[in-house]
Amino acid sequence: NIHVLCAKKDFYEYKVIFGSSKTRKLCKIMAAIRQIFLISAITVLCFAKLGSAIRCYECNSHTDVRCAQDIPPDELSIECGDHKHGVAYTFCRKITQVIEFSVNTLPPDSRVIRGCGWDSSSYKDKCYQRSGFGGRLEVCACSSDNCNGALSMRNISGAFGLLLAALGFFLARV
Secondary structure (H helix, E strand, O other): OOOOEEEEOOOOOEEEEEOOHHHHHHHHHHHHHHHHHHHHHHHHHHHOOOOOOOEEEOEEOOOOHHHHOOOOOHHHEEEHHHOOOOOOOOEEEEEEEEEOOOEOOEOOEEEEEEEEEOOOOOOOOOEEEEEEOOEEEEEEEEOOOOHHHOOOOOOOHHHHHHHHHHHHHHHHHO
């Protein structure tokens, strides 16, 4: 039987209290496991979604002028899991539609349409534009809560998670 007693020297390092010098390696392994666990936990917390569904603004500026605001009011935010179509929604979408001249007796118009999205195409967390005869639209998709309300549709949670993991790794070495 090997009897080892490691005491915490500080948050990341253990020292041998009882045992031979060979057991010092076991204490270092314990410290390394603690560091790996801590960094993994921080990374998982940054990338995991708390809750089962994404929240998005859902509105159309044609029927609710507040939808055209850069950041709509909170009462236009819904939990996409509760959506009436029962589809597994994975991102938010914002569509800006511009009709430049009258078409079929309809006057020129501009609309903002926000809602939940489920299409897992290559446009997730990106924007794309389409144009045609007399009109154009921009569609942006993003994957964090209420992200379809901001001017910038970029998702920074992944970069923030990597930054925290790197910081944790750096602090573990100090």
